[in-house]
Amino acid sequence: MRPLPLSAETQAILTRVRTYGWTLLVFGMSPGEAWRLVKARVERRVQDAGVAVLYVNVYRRYVHELAKAFRTETGGPLARAIELVIRKWINLGLESELLQGLLSDCFLRFEQNGYAKPAATPPAGGKKRGPKARRLPHRSY
Numbered sequence: 001m002r003p004l005p006l007s008a009e010t011q012a013i014l015t016r017v018r019t020y021g022w023t024l025l026v027f028g029m030s031p032g033e034a035w036r037l038v039k040a041r042v043e044r045r046v047q048d049a050g051v052a053v054l055y056v057n058v059y060r061r062y063v064h065e066l067a068k069a070f071r072t073e074t075g076g077p078l079a080r081a082i083e084l085v086i087r088k089w090i091n092l093g094l095e096s097e098l099l100q101g102l103l104s105d106c107f108l109r110f111e112q113n114g115y116a117k118p119a120a121t122p123p124a125g126g127k128k129r130g131p132k133a134r135r136l137p138h139r140s141y
Contacts, residue, residue, distance in 0.1 A: 004087050010100045013107050014079045022115040026070050034067040037113055041105040049098050062089045062099060066106055 006014070026034050042063050046056055062085070069081035082103065090096050 004083060004090075005096060006083075006086075007097070007100050009104055010086075013104065014082060017079045017082070017107075018076050023074050024070060024110050025114045025116050026067070026110045027072075027074055027116065029071050031064070031067065031071070034071055034110075035064065038063060038067065038106045038109050041109055042102060045098070045101055045105055049095070049101075051098070055094070058092075058094065059098070059102065062094065063102055063106060065089075066103060070106070070110055 026037065042060065046059050051059060065085050065088075066082065069078060069085055073081050086096075086099055086103065089099055
């Protein structure tokens with residue numbers, strides 16, 4: 001497989017994704033919520049790049065796939081998924097610089113949205129039922 005030509009900014013993003021221990025809040029978010037976070041930046045960058053009308057939706061699909069990676073992966077697997085998405089769309093004929101610029105915009109917006117708090121350790125006694133917990137009746141048939 002040919003090496004993927006990545007800009008210094010993209011390499012910095014991938015390094016940060018691999019090494020940073022916190023999870024972005026976008027992880028587990030719905031596709032619509034994630035798209036709303038990045039829509040304005042994506043539209044502006046695509047318009048500024050002078051992309052032909054025919055390819056505008058293709059770049060949007062790229063961003064949807066990129067957002068899906070951010071929503072479903074973390075750490076090393078996320079970095080590999082990002083590289084794979086970039087490679088795929090470069091091989092489909094899109095401009096590498098614009099793809100990496102869109103990655104930068106998405107990452108910065110997701111990072112501005114915040115990080116999730118680390119998961120608290122579960123209580124040592126196992127699951128505890130609350131005092132008002134109600135059991136459902138068992139059916140006899």
